[in-house]
Amino acid sequence: MMLQARLEEAISHMGWVRIPEIIHHHAEEAAAQNISYLEFLDKLLQEEIKAKRDRFIRMKTRLAHLPYHKTLEQFDFSFQPSIDERRIRDLATLRFVQQQENLILLGPPGVGKTHLSVALALEAIKQGFTVYFTTAHDLVQTLQIAHQNNSIKQKMRVFIKPNVLIIDEIGYRKMDETAAHFFFQIISERYESGSIILTSNKSYGSWGEIFGDAVLATAILDRLLHHSHTINIKGESYRIKEKKKAGFFRTESIDDKTE
Missing domain, CATH: 3.40.50.300 (P-loop containing nucleotide triphosphate hydrolases)
Structure with missing residues (x-):
């Protein structure tokens, strides 16, 4: 429990929002598939980066006042x-x-x-x-x-x-x-x-x-x-x-x- 609390505090301090949602799933996957620590960390950080980019795009799209979304x-x-x-x-x-x-x-x-x-x-x-x-x-x-x-x-x-x-x-x-x-x-x-x-x-x-x-x-x-x-x-x-x-x-x- 002490480790869990420290992780949550660190995640909150870093301002991460995607990692808390996926960390347990990826931890279980890493244990089951014998994934290395570095690969486990990389997966978490890549998901966080993608989520941050998606939030940025949504915010910038909203501020652009586009009349609709067409590609x-x-x-x-x-x-x-x-x-x-x-x-x-x-x-x-x-x-x-x-x-x-x-x-x-x-x-x-x-x-x-x-x-x-x-x-x-x-x-x-x-x-x-x-x-x-x-x-x-x-x-x-x-x-x-x-x-x-x-x-x-x-x-x-x-x-x-x-x-x-x-x-x-x-x-x-x-x-x-x-x-x-x-x-x-x-x-x-x-x-x-x-x-x-x-x-x-x-x-x-x-x-x-x-x-x-x-x-x-x-x-x-x-x-x-x-x-x-x-x-x-x-x-x-x-x-x-x-x-x-x-x-x-x-x-x-x-x-x-x-x-």
């Missing part, structure tokens, strides 16, 4: 032949994050832009990078409220500090002058110091309309595109595909067309 393995590349799978797999190595480069995913709604950005975010978290996800609409709202509350400097840090900032759905709503100015500040502060993954349903030529100022849009694009990768996705919406499968869309027959 590259869940992405249907066969449905979007315009996407070069090898290029996406190469991006998943996260070299572009290590080099503070940006990734812009362009295409119509529903083609998988957000799915890809979330999948890359999960890979980044696994590799120890910090990530923050926001939609363009939420980003603008957050900054406008912070501006009114005189807390804009603190709030800007939320978007400037992470290794990877994901801004989803640029182009669905036009920004006013103040919002466009803050957006430019974020892009400028992150220039060559952090990566941005950005999704948009608008081509670069239409960004002057988004920001209400062609000169400002050019300045934003100049910084975004200097060190960047652009993926143009062309194809049908996944959501429409699923609706078709469920029978919500009826294909016109020849008779329908001639009536």
Whole structure:
């Protein structure tokens, strides 16, 4: 009992949480299979390290505010032949994050832009990078409220500090002058110091309309595109595909067309 108490005290002192759950099982296994002391200790420590890493990933994933959990393995590349799978797999190595480069995913709604950005975010978290996800609409709202509350400097840090900032759905709503100015500040502060993954349903030529100022849009694009990768996705919406499968869309027959 004295040894048990000393072990529990030592485990508690070290802050271990997985070892207390497995130590007796591994001790019995070691005795039954004549496992060496070093192998027994190695098994315990490896389990503790894995548990610590899993907790870290869960915490970082929660702090990233991802809209859902979707991986590259869940992405249907066969449905979007315009996407070069090898290029996406190469991006998943996260070299572009290590080099503070940006990734812009362009295409119509529903083609998988957000799915890809979330999948890359999960890979980044696994590799120890910090990530923050926001939609363009939420980003603008957050900054406008912070501006009114005189807390804009603190709030800007939320978007400037992470290794990877994901801004989803640029182009669905036009920004006013103040919002466009803050957006430019974020892009400028992150220039060559952090990566941005950005999704948009608008081509670069239409960004002057988004920001209400062609000169400002050019300045934003100049910084975004200097060190960047652009993926143009062309194809049908996944959501429409699923609706078709469920029978919500009826294909016109020849008779329908001639009536």
